[in-house]
Amino acid sequence: MRMENTEDLVRVVLAGLELDTDEDFEHSMEEMLSLVDACNMEVVDVVRQKLPHPEAGTYLGKGKANELKEAVIQTGAECCVFEGNLSPAQLRNLQNITGVEVWDRTRLILEIFSRRARTREARLQVESAYLQYMLPRLSGMWQHLGRQGGASGSMSNRGIGETQLELDRRHINTRIAELSRELETITKTHNVQRAGRMKSTLPSVALVGYTNAGKSTILNKLVEYSGNSDEKKVFQKDMLFATLDTSIRRIHTEGNKDFLLSDTVGFIEDLPTTLIKAFRSTLEEAAHADLIVVVLDVSDPYYRRHKRVTEDTLKELEADTIPRIYCMNKADLVEDYSDQLPKIKEDEIWISAEQGRGLQELLDMIIAKVYSGSETVNILLPFARGDLLNLLHNRAHILSEEYQADGVAVTVNCPAELLERVREYQVAEPD
Ligand SMILES: Nc1nc2c(ncn2[C@@H]2O[C@H](COP(=O)(O)OP(=O)(O)OP(=O)(O)O)[C@@H](O)[C@H]2O)c(=O)[nH]1
Ligand SMILES: [Mg+2]
Structure with a gap:
């Protein structure tokens, strides 16, 4: 479904299943409205049901699923959004019943993320998450082709759909691996930057x-x-x-x-x-x-x-x-x-x-x-104490540092655990 660059909000029917164990169903439904909104869509109807547990095949009960279909037809909705998360089979079945795209909560959040991602890193992260979500859910997409695959002989039970599915799977797996490698490189850069910032103390x-x-x-x-x-x-x-x-x-x-x-x-x-x-x-x-x-x-x-x-x-x-x-x-x-x-x-x-x-x-x-327990002190470190100076660079906040004839004069905001080690070099005023 393409919704970018359009002013029109996509019309959706929100579906929710309240389970016996669900204490905060209303909260989740309200949150779904905000999520739908954040995705540039509008809820035109809500279908809800109370059940002890989800139906294995259709999540909602059969009758409710048909009610959902009716709601889609009545409102001209283009999509059904579910409050919970659906199994690949439930998703496929519900798509067949309603005749429109069916999204669960995870899919909706993924869509929002993909719209918001601006930096290269965020875009790669979203793409990777998206593909991982899609991988087990691909089969439904080619099902209609699979049924048409009328070849005879050994290929008879391998329709075009299935072949396409395998190609897609392979392609997606390759892309996921590629993304992981790229993201790993970015993570390494992050770690280096973070180490740099920690040094800045x-x-x-x-x-x-x-x-x-x-x-x-x-x-x-x-x-x-x-x-x-x-x-x-x-x-x-x-x-x-x-x-x-x-x-x-x-x-x-x-x-x-x-x-x-x-x-x-x-x-x-x-x-x-x-x-x-x-x-x-x-x-x-x-x-x-x-x-x-x-x-x-x-x-x-x-x-x-x-x-x-x-x-x-x-x-x-x-x-x-x-x-x-x-x-x-x-x-x-x-x-x-x-x-x-x-x-x-x-x-x-x-x-x-x-x-x-x-x-x-x-x-x-x-x-x-x-800065709890830290103290700002003036010290004059002999040149031989390069080790201590290093430590201060890494673990304290150096306010000024000046190389003098008799050592390095440092004004440092020093965390409590390092104070004892610098005490012997403390001077009243920076020289
Ligand atoms: N009334 C009121 N509104 C606030 C206050 N602080 C933030 N907001 C509003 O709350 C909304 C969300 O604020 P953001 O700062 O974008 O929230 P965030 O936590 O960064 O949200 P995400 O980036 O979506 O995770 C904005 O419309 C703000 O103007 C506040 O103290 N009072
Ligand atoms: Mg924010």
């Missing part, structure tokens, strides 16, 4: 959270607030998955306690595993941070659930041991809090990024965490 802080929580807005506001107006703004918008890449900005602070702040792709419930795998290198920026700022949209009634999803995703990225701050954003929309911002409770801060309320306090919290 500034602490790194990562904004993470559910999609649309306000991560990019916070990054932009902090850059602006810290007076770093040369930096480019990050794209922020009220839609799911506005950001797919990682942006890193330097935040200037008083007292030379600068840090690097990164903004990356948002999380969502059941983020398809193909996407997590494909976007691993983008997401890994968070896994290497010194501090994670979990951003939550507290005006969303489901924000506690989003918090859980974020925490689970961080665990999956093996980033769950990194210290955290919880930034409760969009608090201007919460009646009980809107006139008392910012509000700070332990590791939690309630702010409104949009209204610029709580920015200084958020900065203070970040700085207190990443």
Whole structure:
């Protein structure tokens, strides 16, 4: 289906199956509406059913599947979008019944990602995830040709469709391998860049959270607030998955306690595993941070659930041991809090990024965490202590460095664990 460059929204019927175990069916259905919207489509009808478990062949019950077909005909919809994930066979059967394309939740998210991908890396990551998703679902696409394959003899049960299918599979597998190689090269470059940044010794802080929580807005506001107006703004918008890449900005602070702040792709419930795998290198920026700022949209009634999803995703990225701050954003929309911002409770801060309320306090919290126990000291290192100078370059924040006749004069913001080792070279003032 081609929808690019068209103003018209594609009409879709949304289908949802509520299982007995499903506690948050309504939340998922609401989220589907936003996802459909983010894909430039509009929901023209909704078909829902309650069942103890999905039907093996058609996901919905037979009668409901026919109802879905009727809805498609009545509304002139071009596509059916399902709230859950479908097996390849269910997908094929439902396509045959309804006569239109059928997308499940994973497919919809993949489509959104493919529309948003701007950088080369994001595009390669999305293509790889997309092909991995399509691979087991190809057979339905050539089924109509397969039935026409009327050759006799040994080829009789191998229609054109099947031959085409094999060719496609081979082609796709080759392309997936090619993409993995290209992405590996990019990942290596990332690692080198990251190592470079770590050498620059500034602490790194990562904004993470559910999609649309306000991560990019916070990054932009902090850059602006810290007076770093040369930096480019990050794209922020009220839609799911506005950001797919990682942006890193330097935040200037008083007292030379600068840090690097990164903004990356948002999380969502059941983020398809193909996407997590494909976007691993983008997401890994968070896994290497010194501090994670979990951003939550507290005006969303489901924000506690989003918090859980974020925490689970961080665990999956093996980033769950990194210290955290919880930034409760969009608090201007919460009646009980809107006139008392910012509000700070332990590791939690309630702010409104949009209204610029709580920015200084958020900065203070970040700085207190990443520079905790650190101290700015002046030292004069003998030339023989090149090893210590190296260590400081790698693990501390050097504010100034000057080669003098009797050694290297360094003013350094030193983390607590290194302080003891530099004490013997400490001088009152830089010489
Ligand atoms: N009312 C209100 N709206 C906000 C606030 N912060 C951000 N927004 C709005 O929320 C929407 C989403 O903001 P983004 O910064 O793009 O969100 P994000 O977390 O980067 O989203 P993704 O990139 O999609 O993961 C935008 O329309 C913002 O203007 C806030 O404090 N209050
Ligand atoms: Mg964003």
